[in-house]
Amino acid sequence: MASTSNSTSSKIITLRSSDGEVFEVEESVALESNLIRRMMEDDCANNIIPLPNVTAPIFYLVIEHCKKHAEMKDNKEKKKELRSQGEELLKSDPHTYSNLMEAVNYLDIKSLMDLTAQWLADFLKGKSPRLIRELLKIKNDFTPEEEAEILERNRWAFD
Amino acid sequence: MPLKRLVRDGIGSLSRRGFVFRRDRSDSSASAVDAGFDPDGIYDGDDDGDQSSWASLPPELLRDVVERVEASECAWPARKHVVACAAVCRSWRYVCKEIVGMPEISAKLTFPVSLKQPGPRTGPIQCYIKRNKASSTYRLCLGLNTESGKFLLAARKIRRPTSSEYMISLDAEDISCNSTSYMGKLRSNFLGTKFAVYDSQPPYRGAVTSTGRSSRRFYSRKVSPKVPSGSYGIAHVSYELNMLGTRGPRRMRCTMHSIPSSSLEPNGFVPCNSDLPTSLEDSFSSISLTQSQPFDHIGRGLKSIDDSSRFSGSTRFTEVSVDVDGKEGPLILKNKAPRWHEQLQCWCLNFRGRVTVASVKNFQLIAASGETADGTGAGTSQAGSSDHDRIILQFGKIGKDLFTMDYRYPLSAFQAFGICLSSFDTKLACE
Incomplete structure (x- = not known):
């Protein structure tokens, strides 16, 4: 599915997502993941590497972001593009965004961890708790009494 | 394989x-x-x-x-x-x-609960107080810029036949003990020489949570908005007549019942309520007397059971006290004695530019135990900045109805505000 063009002599790493899909990824891209890097250093990576915590659609997204991130170095235009894509995903499909964050975290891809966390942080600023819940589809698990108390106390902060 | x-x-x-x-x-x-x-x-x-x-x-x-x-x-x-x-x-x-985190470490005030947590250990949090004489109200705000500081607390003076009370609230528009924003109060005696600061909540959690059922009752009281809060005496402030009669500087003495004197020692700490008043996070964290040594825990645990039985008895005013018998007496603060300036012919204290108008209300509080350490008179001038470090609360006038209040560990903003309010009150016997 997501096999990359092996134009160079770059080694191809084979990975398998939790739902059984197999990916072939250029080593340079795969090495963005510290998890995969460590496994390769320990020589565990001659066969197919299983990624039990990542589903195919999410992994595809991760690879896509990794590539874009590699391209974007020193390129402000690309940087903007990647950022707006991230924000778009956050708005349109927060569920997938949270899965992306988890996957990136699991794969230990530092650059993308930073980006996805920062986008989310910027997204949250200036929004009310209710709006955040609505946009990210987060359940309000406070009891009505607790929520009333919090709102009451928050008036102090929002004065 | x-x-x-x-x-x-x-x-x-x-x-x-x-x-x-x-x-x-x-x-x-x-x-x-x-x-x-x-x-x-x-x-x-x-x-x-x-x-x-x-x-x-x-x-x-x-x-x-x-x-x-x-x-x-x-x-x-x-x-x-x-x-x-x-x-x-x-x-x-x-x-x-x-x-x-806690303002003690972060030096930042974020949630209302931080107003009742000790100030930063590293240096003071700088605030100012605006007095409105017409409405007898006081506003405590954060910051140096006296125009746009973050509002912290408000107080309103209520004259009673035999005393005056200052209600302290999180909400400047709603200052009464029935308000959900009520934080506590300051109450004076008739002469205005002795004051008590009351907290609407028990100052540290061990005092309440160990009781199980009665703590639950307390918890639910907090949630329902109409029920008045409790009153826990956490500090006493007394003003003494000085040797020079009515003309000289006042002498202040604050006994902080909820702060052990050991809090100023190197590993000292203030047992405190690290959560919101409702203890919303009860389900997440255990009783928060952390940082103490295991031995301490036991001692405090027993103590808090004693306390809690008192809290559950429905006294409206409960004195909170630390173990006064041991070496852990309550923290006692006294004002730094001003020095007579021959040329200016007035009493002087070095406020480092934070106070600009001479007033009998101005004061600097230091720990009374540190009194012997800094000697008398001669030592103070050369001690310089390290001497200044030990000032725990400083209050003074900078303009008509405008005052600065700088507080630090182990006092909280609420306690500091209470002490400062006592300085506003008319002292029949001292002036």
Whole structure:
């Protein structure tokens, strides 16, 4: 599915997502993941590497972001593009965004961890708790009494 | 064999992350169950899949995000971003509170609860107080800029036949003991020479939570808005007539019943209520007398049981005290004696530019135990900045109806405000 063009002599790493899909990824891209890097250093990576915590659609997204991130170095235009894509995903499909964050975290891809966390942080600023819940589809698990108390106390902060 | 397994095991040992994350995940769901929440009952969204994805986001990730929100703005009003995040759901609230931490370390005030937590150890938090004589109200605000500081607390003076009271509130528009914003009060005796500061909540949690049933009752009282709060005497301030009669500087003495004198020792700490008044986070954290040595824990544990039995008896005014018999007496503060300036012919204190108008109300408080250390008279001038470091609360006039208040560990903003208000009150016997 997501096999990359092996134009160079770059080694191809084979990975398998939790739902059984197999990916072939250029080593340079795969090495963005510290998890995969460590496994390769320990020589565990001659066969197919299983990624039990990542589903195919999410992994595809991760690879896509990794590539874009590699391209974007020193390129402000690309940087903007990647950022707006991230924000778009956050708005349109927060569920997938949270899965992306988890996957990136699991794969230990530092650059993308930073980006996805920062986008989310910027997204949250200036929004009310209710709006955040609505946009990210987060359940309000406070009891009505607790929520009333919090709102009451928050008036102090929002004065 | 086993190659596959080898690889899998390899992931396990190589990647702690993966496992930590799984464990955290089950932990967080477990605590939700512990807290007695029925996920189906409360959930009002329409897609469980969407929901669970954010609820189960590993705490370390959420923490990273909140840290970014928190770190971006250390000044008001932008700090409200992190306050908003804390009101999204339980797990977010927990993470936000953890990251925001205590003003003692962070030197920042974020949630209202931080007003009752000790100020920073490193240096003072600078505030100002605006007095409105017409309405007998006082506003405490954060910051140097006296135009745009973040509002912290308000107080209103109420004259009673035999005393005066200053109600202290989180809400400048609603200052009464029946308000949900009520924080406590200052009350004077008839002469205005002795004052008591009352906190609407017990100052530290051990005092209440160990009682089980009665603490529950207390908890529910807090939630229902109409019921008046309790009154826990946490400090006494007394003004003494000085040797020079009415003309000279006042002598102040503050006994901080909720702060042990040992708090100023190198490993000292103030037992405190680290949570919101409702102890919303009860389900997440255990009783918060952390930082103390195990031995201390036992001692305090026993003590707090004593206290709690007193709290559960329905006295309206409860004295809170630390173990006065041992070496852990309450912290006692006294005002730094001003020096007579021959050329200016007045009493002088070095306020480092924070006070500009001479007033009998101006004062600097230091620990009374430090009194012998800095000697009398001669030593003070050369002690310089290190001497200044030990000033725990400084209050003084900078303009008509405008005053500065700088406080630091181990006092809280609430305690400091209470002490400063006592300085405003007319002292029949001292002036």
